[in-house]
Amino acid sequence: MLFELQVALKYLIPRRKALSTALISVLSVLVISLVIWLVLVFLSVTSGMEKNWLQKLTSLHAPIRIAPTDAYYNSYFYQVDSLSAASNYSLKTIGEKNQTAASDPYAEDTDLEIPPYWSRPDRLPSGGLCDPVKDAFRELASLQATIPGLAFQDYEISGALLRIGISNGSSLSQMTYLLSISEKNPNLASLIMNAPIEIVDTADFPVYLPKSYKENGVNIGDRGTLSFSAPSAASLQEQRIWVRAAGFYDPGILAIGNKCVLVPNEITRSIAAANQTISPDGTPTNGIFVWVKDLKRADETASLIEERFAAAGIGSYWKVSTYENFEFSKDLLAQFQSDRTLLLLIASIILIVACSNIISLLVLLVNDKKKEIAILQSMGASFCSIASIFAACGVVMGALGCLFGSLAAVFTLHHLDHLVAFLSSLQGRAAFNPAFFGHSLPNQLSGEAFVFVLIATPLLSLAAGLIPALKASRIHPSSTLRSE
Amino acid sequence: MILVAKNLKKTYRTPQPVEVLSDVSLSLERGASIAICGRSGEGKTTLLHILGTLESPDSGVLEIAGTLSTRSLAPSLRRRSIGFVFQSFNLLEDFTALENVLMPAKILRHFASRKEGIELLASVGLAHRADFPAKLLSGGERQRVAIARALCNDPSLILADEPSGNLDAANALAVGDLLLSLVRERNKSLILATHDTRLASLCQTTYHLAAGKLYPIA
Numbered sequence: 001m002l003f004e005l006q007v008a009l010k011y012l013i014p015r016r017k018a019l020s021t022a023l024i025s026v027l028s029v030l031v032i033s034l035v036i037w038l039v040l041v042f043l044s045v046t047s048g049m050e051k052n053w054l055q056k057l058t059s060l061h062a063p064i065r066i067a068p069t070d071a072y073y074n075s076y077f078y079q080v081d082s083l084s085a086a087s088n089y090s091l092k093t094i095g096e097k098n099q100t101a102a103s104d105p106y107a108e109d110t111d112l113e114i115p116p117y118w119s120r121p122d123r124l125p126s127g128g129l130c131d132p133v134k135d136a137f138r139e140l141a142s143l144q145a146t147i148p149g150l151a152f153q154d155y156e157i158s159g160a161l162l163r164i165g166i167s168n169g170s171s172l173s174q175m176t177y178l179l180s181i182s183e184k185n186p187n188l189a190s191l192i193m194n195a196p197i198e199i200v201d202t203a204d205f206p207v208y209l210p211k212s213y214k215e216n217g218v219n220i221g222d223r224g225t226l227s228f229s230a231p232s233a234a235s236l237q238e239q240r241i242w243v244r245a246a247g248f249y250d251p252g253i254l255a256i257g258n259k260c261v262l263v264p265n266e267i268t269r270s271i272a273a274a275n276q277t278i279s280p281d282g283t284p285t286n287g288i289f290v291w292v293k294d295l296k297r298a299d300e301t302a303s304l305i306e307e308r309f310a311a312a313g314i315g316s317y318w319k320v321s322t323y324e325n326f327e328f329s330k331d332l333l334a335q336f337q338s339d340r341t342l343l344l345l346i347a348s349i350i351l352i353v354a355c356s357n358i359i360s361l362l363v364l365l366v367n368d369k370k371k372e373i374a375i376l377q378s379m380g381a382s383f384c385s386i387a388s389i390f391a392a393c394g395v396v397m398g399a400l401g402c403l404f405g406s407l408a409a410v411f412t413l414h415h416l417d418h419l420v421a422f423l424s425s426l427q428g429r430a431a432f433n434p435a436f437f438g439h440s441l442p443n444q445l446s447g448e449a450f451v452f453v454l455i456a457t458p459l460l461s462l463a464a465g466l467i468p469a470l471k472a473s474r475i476h477p478s479s480t481l482r483s484e
Numbered sequence: 485m486i487l488v489a490k491n492l493k494k495t496y497r498t499p500q501p502v503e504v505l506s507d508v509s510l511s512l513e514r515g516a517s518i519a520i521c522g523r524s525g526e527g528k529t530t531l532l533h534i535l536g537t538l539e540s541p542d543s544g545v546l547e548i549a550g551t552l553s554t555r556s557l558a559p560s561l562r563r564r565s566i567g568f569v570f571q572s573f574n575l576l577e578d579f580t581a582l583e584n585v586l587m588p589a590k591i592l593r594h595f596a597s598r599k600e601g602i603e604l605l606a607s608v609g610l611a612h613r614a615d616f617p618a619k620l621l622s623g624g625e626r627q628r629v630a631i632a633r634a635l636c637n638d639p640s641l642i643l644a645d646e647p648s649g650n651l652d653a654a655n656a657l658a659v660g661d662l663l664l665s666l667v668r669e670r671n672k673s674l675i676l677a678t679h680d681t682r683l684a685s686l687c688q689t690t691y692h693l694a695a696g697k698l699y700p701i702a
Contacts, residue, residue, distance in 0.1 A: 371574070376591070378536070378538060379587060379588045379591050379633075380588065385591065477539075
């Protein structure tokens with residue numbers, strides 16, 4: 001063992017003769033342990049909560065969204081369906097566009113004349129019409145080969161009045177937002193709160209209701225209607241679509257979560273063809289959802305999609321955004337980010353205060369060991385070696401604090417539910433509101449928090465050890481040996 | 485030459501200027517021994533500390549084992565070429581006798597086995613005390629451990645400052661004889677500061693330090 005470390009360890013072992021030094025040494029390690037424990041537990045819980053919320057936010061809405069731009073809606077490609085008999089003179093959704101065989105349904109001989117103010121068709125060098133939808137799906141499919149776990153599907157949002165009968169004979173009515181079911185959503189199974197059931201009556205469309213409906217008495221299999229108005233030649237007429245509750249899902253913390261019903265896309269298309277829906281939370285009513293396995297790679301994947309779209313010449317038709325920019329989540333995520341920065345700042349300050357205890361202990365130790373330092377110098381120990389002894393003392397104390405604090409944090413997180421139950425029993429009510437914190441607090445040790453304390457503590461304790469180390473290295477051996 | 489000192493001068497400035505050494509020159513060959521006698525306060529310890537590079541002279545030149553002593557080279561010279569024996573033993577109290585003996589080797593980053601340490605302790609008759617904490621040893625034993633420690637890195641120069649000053653007569657005699665016999669046996673050079681005329685007489689040359697100057701005693 002290096003002599004510096006050997007001497008440092010000798011100095012750190014509490015001795016009866018040096019009771020005050022021993023006491024301060026134990027207290028310093030204890031304070032650091034407490035701070036590490038607090039930082040780890042707090043950061044782990046908040047980081048776990050952030051992950052849970054993020055998971056909920058991106059389960060229904062994918063972490064990446066590709067929405068059509070104004071250029072798309074103003075394009076000949078989009079508008080031409082309204083003039084084409086082949087398209088039944090109605091605008092098409094992205095899903096419908098992807099399913100049609102012909103990119104350009106317009107028949108010059110039979111269809112109405114194209115208004116002069118429309119933008120010119122975006123033609124390929126071959127003369128065919130540029131199809132930004134099929135091209136987009138083709139590019140996304142090619143990306144699946146390079147990004148494992150990538151999934152995508154178009155989505156549609158519309159609105160209708162849901163009236164559903166419940167078993168006690170009454171009925172429940174609510175204006176709802178209808179989101180097309182994304183079968184390719186890898187999180188769909190975890191969202192649905194019950195096993196999938198077969199709707200035997202084929203006339204009814206199966207729909208998935210937010211869990212609040214279940215809490216209000218709706219049961220699986222209950223029947224109802226979705227009402228919306230459709231314009232006719234003379235007036236607006238009410239249209240009804242019969243639906244049946246096929247199950248319930250957890251909408252998480254979406255602002256419109258309790259009003260959002262998952263429906264087959266036949267329903268959203270019927271309603272969208274009849275009238276326009278505006279999403280209250282700013283989510284585009286039609287687009288493509290893209291799911292990635294690792295949420296941290298969402299930005300990277302979004303950039304890659306943009307690059308591919310630009311290379312394919314369809315970049316101007318699409319806006320690619322990630323969950324960090326979604327209207328319903330960006331404020332929440334920004335707040336989480338600020339909270340985490342603030343917490344790290346507070347944790348660093350507390351850690352600095354805890355580690356500064358080491359300075360006072362080591363200054364005491366240097367004063368106590370002046371003669372020994374001079375003896376070591378007489379044997380040829382260099383200034384660096386002497387400074388290293390006390391810097392090592394600081395690092396060892398920091399490392400011990402880190403070890404004890406981490407063990408205590410792991411133990412606490414392992415028994416977090418018991419601790420919460422104890423706190424709740426003390427207060428006489430739930431210590432943490434389940435609506436905000438979930439049914440149980442996250443108890444996974446945060447890797448980020450652990451790396452933070454693992455790096456910050458030894459560095460801070462080393463810095464704390466440097467002041468006494470400099471003091472020790474400046475001891476003059478000759479005068480010290482004489483005075484002793 | 486193991487040691488060459490030329491025109492060493494040292495003045496302490498506080499509280500009042502006191503010239504402790506004025507123009508001291510000294511040279512020492514391998515295997516030679518010098519005793520420096522003088523009254524208390526005449527500067528024997530200062531001279532030894534300067535010769536041992538623990539303290540810098542105000543002026544003058546010091547060369548040890550062919551290397552000119554400078555502030556930056558001083559620790560290295562102490563590690564390789566100098567062994568100290570102090571009046572008050574100066575053992576590391578928290579360590580055992582063996583750990584004390586092997587400490588200079590550790591500082592030099594030279595691997596010294598337990599066996600080597602025990603052999604050194606055996607040479608001063610303390611092999612049986614190897615694992616004793618230094619603080620539990622008697623005065624005579626402590627000084628013998630200090631002698632063994634001074635020999636650890638096989639230095640060419642041993643500086644002993646009143647090695648028998650804190651010991652009773654019997655121990656003083658034994659420790660003094662032991663130091664001189666080991667130095668001769670291992671062909672080391674020795675500079676000994678002492679009041680003990682009997683011990684001084686065992687050295688090849690004796691100097692008297694007075695008024696900051698060294699005077700040879702016939």
